[in-house]
Every structure is written in structure tokens, then in C-alpha cells.
Amino acid sequence: MSSEGLHRVAVLVRPGLLPMELGIVHRLFTTAAGPAGERLYSVTTCTPVPGEVTTDTDFTVNVAHGPEVLADADTVIVPAASEDYVPQERGRLAGPVREALARVPAGARLASICTGSFVLAAAGLLAGRRATTHWKSCDELRALYPEIDVDPGVLYTEDRGVLTSAGVAAGIDLCLHMIRSDHGADVANTVARGTVVPPHREGGQAQYIEQPVREPHDTSTAAARTYALRHLGDPVTLSDLAREASASVRTLSRKFRQETGMTPAQWLAHQRLQQARRLLERTDEPVDRIAALVGFGTGTAMRQHFRDVLGVSPRAYRNTFRGVG
Known part of the structure; x- marks a missing residue:
């Protein structure tokens, strides 16, 4: 805590900074206030080499503070930078950034926004911990750092004092979570209202991911898959699919897994979910009607499937994405 009790x-930034992520931290923490309106946080931006820091836009940011401020920090946040998205450039500043993070005192809270998680990972701070990042980068984070338990479906994670968040706007969810943890829901809700954002978003980042199945062409299951898509609202059985593929049920199941990476039942459920998402986004059909149209049968069954896969209800999904695109 500072001498003023703050x-x-x-915020540790690097060249290629994404300005929105820096703004998120300053906006949310500096507007958090106590019962008498007193400030609760001080926010300082620093960089390994003080001075003009480039962004991924047409303007720069002048950062006066170097890594020495990290030694007194209670919370350190690492936003994303453009280098995170280019594998051959990633780690260009690894040495200075790692040296900067070495100044962080034991017991301080560490957090990353979006692909800032790659910085924490490179410094060995996520080993053995659950973490996330932007959904487009989760597979790469997992491949580079197999010792990390990468969760691609959540908006943020917290594991023993180290926090990570998904894509850019999930930084808002992360910061509100930290404020809520520090000072309670009332303070966090007031910050959220002042920023005109929800105090807590339902579900995880799975609902923001386009999930088409890469369909193989000219394969032994193509006829079966075409039949299933044409009869999505009907109770399609394995026997129906096997008949269309001119194969036994056992052979069809084996070929389906080889060619799509899924069992026939998993593939069919995935297709029904994707069609339900499209209808929720583009039509005003009631949930029960959509469930019947895509083959879930009942609204209850479709709601359960949405909860299991996307973490939200069909109604919440529609409220979020109606008219988007």
C-alpha cells in the first residue's frame, strides 16, 4: 500500500501496446471509490525503457516510469502488444521484460490481459497454473508451454495470485473481478455502472468463438453428413446415416471419427448447436421452435446443451448477439 493507503x-507496457488495454486498467481502478468517495487505487504505467512507446495505432504513448516502480507494486498488470501476434517477433523484448518482472515483490498480485499471458508464461509465472488468453491463441500457448493448464472457454482465471484474461474486452471483466475481490460487489458494481459495462458477464469466451467444423470432402461419410444436414430437425439415427453411407453402423462410426474427429452423435450435436446459434442471431423464432427446427426436440434440451457447451442460456446468447455481424 502507498503512504496514502492506496x-x-x-501496468507494464511494451512497444506495440494495445491502447485500449492500458485505458481499461486506468479507467476502472482509478474510478473505484470507498464509502466517503475516497480513492482506493493508484495506477502507474511503466516500461522496461522509459520514453516514447509505440502502439498498434498511429499514435505513441509517453511513459515516464521505468521498471523500478514494480518493486513497490501491490498488483502488476501486463497488457498485450502487437509482437504477441507474430511468432517470429514474440520474445523480442523477453530479456528486459523478464528482468522487469523480477523486481515484483513476493506476494504481489500478477495479471495479464489478452496475449499478455505469453509474457507471464515466458517468465515461468504460469507453470503449473490454470490460465487463459485470447481464444485464437490458446492452442499456441498450450503448445509452447505444456506445463500450463490452458482453459480456452473462460473470460478470466485466477490461480494462487496470478490472473489471466481472454481477449481485449475480457480485461474489463478481469479488472472488475479484482476490484470485487478487494472491496466487494458494491464498489465493483459502481465502477461498472460508471463505465456503462455489465458488472459480470454470463458465460465464457466460448460463446464468442465461431465454431464451424472443417468438413472433409469426397469421403466415405459425405453422403451421410449431407443427409443429416438436410434432416437436422428430424430424429436422425445411426442406422439412417449408415444406410446413406452404404456401410454398417460400426464402420460408419469408425470412419466418422477418422474423417471428422468426432463420433456421429457429437458431430450431429455440434451441427444442431451451430444452426441454433444462427437462428437465434438472425430470426425472432422462439427458443422452443428453434429447438424443434434444429433437432434438439425441446427447449429444455437445447437450453441444457447451450449451458454445457457455451456457458449461457439461448436467451442470453440471443441478447448478446442479436443483430451482430
Whole structure:
């Protein structure tokens, strides 16, 4: 804590900074206030080499503070930078950034926004921990750092004092979570209202991911898959699919897994979910009607499937995505 009793937040930025992510931290933490309107946080931006820091836009940011401010921080947040998205450039500043993070005192809270998680991972700070990042980068994070338990379906994670968040706007969810943890729901809700954002978003980032199945062409299951898509609202059986493929049920199941990576039942459920998402986004059909049209049968069954896969109800999904695109 500072001499004024403020929780000290330090934001460690790098060249290629995404300005929105820096703005998120300053906006949310500096507007958090106590019962008498008193400030609760101080926020300081720092960089390995003080001075003009480039962004991924047409303007720069002048950062006066170097890594020395990290030594007094209670919370350190690492936003994303453009280098995170180019494998051959990633780690270009690994040495200075790792040296900067070495100044963070034991017990300080560490957090990343979006692909800032790659910085924490490179410094060995996510080993053995659950973490996330932007859904487009989760597979790469997992491949580079198999010691990390990468969760691609959530908006943020917290594991023993180290927090990570998904894509850019999930940084808002992460910061509100930290404020809520520090000072309670009332303070966090007031910050959210002042910023005109929801205090808590339902579900995870799975609902924001386009999930088409890469369909193989000219394969032994093509006729079966075409039949299934044409009869999505009907009770399609394995025997129906096997008949269309001119194969036994056992052979069809084996070929389906080889060619699509899924069992016939998994593939069919996935197709029904994707069609339900499209209808929720583009039509005003009631949930029960959509469930019947895509083959879930009942609205209850479709609601359960949405909860299991996307973490939200069909109604919440429609409210979020109606008219988007």
C-alpha cells in the first residue's frame, strides 16, 4: 500500500501496446471509490525503457516510469502488444521484460490481459497454473508451454495470485473481478455502472468463438453428413446415416471419427448447436421452435446443451448477439 493507503497498481507496457488495454486498467481502478468517495487505487504505467512507446495505432504513448516502480507494486498488470501476434517477433523484448518482472515483490498480485499471458508464461509465472488468453491463441500457448493448464472457454482465471484474461474486452471483466475481490460487489458494481459495462458477464469466451467444423470432402461419410444436414430437425439415427453411407453402423462410426474427429452423435450435436446459434442471431423464432427446427426436440434440451457447451442460456446468447455481424 502507498503512504496514502492506496493499493498500488503498476501496468507494464511494451512497444506495440494495445491502447485500449492500458485505458481499461486506468479507467476502472482509478474510478473505484470507498464509502466517503475516497480513492482506493493508484495506477502507474511503466516500461522496461522509459520514453516514447509505440502502439498498434498511429499514435505513441509517453511513459515516464521505468521498471523500478514494480518493486513497490501491490498488483502488476501486463497488457498485450502487437509482437504477441507474430511468432517470429514474440520474445523480442523477453530479456528486459523478464528482468522487469523480477523486481515484483513476493506476494504481489500478477495479471495479464489478452496475449499478455505469453509474457507471464515466458517468465515461468504460469507453470503449473490454470490460465487463459485470447481464444485464437490458446492452442499456441498450450503448445509452447505444456506445463500450463490452458482453459480456452473462460473470460478470466485466477490461480494462487496470478490472473489471466481472454481477449481485449475480457480485461474489463478481469479488472472488475479484482476490484470485487478487494472491496466487494458494491464498489465493483459502481465502477461498472460508471463505465456503462455489465458488472459480470454470463458465460465464457466460448460463446464468442465461431465454431464451424472443417468438413472433409469426397469421403466415405459425405453422403451421410449431407443427409443429416438436410434432416437436422428430424430424429436422425445411426442406422439412417449408415444406410446413406452404404456401410454398417460400426464402420460408419469408425470412419466418422477418422474423417471428422468426432463420433456421429457429437458431430450431429455440434451441427444442431451451430444452426441454433444462427437462428437465434438472425430470426425472432422462439427458443422452443428453434429447438424443434434444429433437432434438439425441446427447449429444455437445447437450453441444457447451450449451458454445457457455451456457458449461457439461448436467451442470453440471443441478447448478446442479436443483430451482430
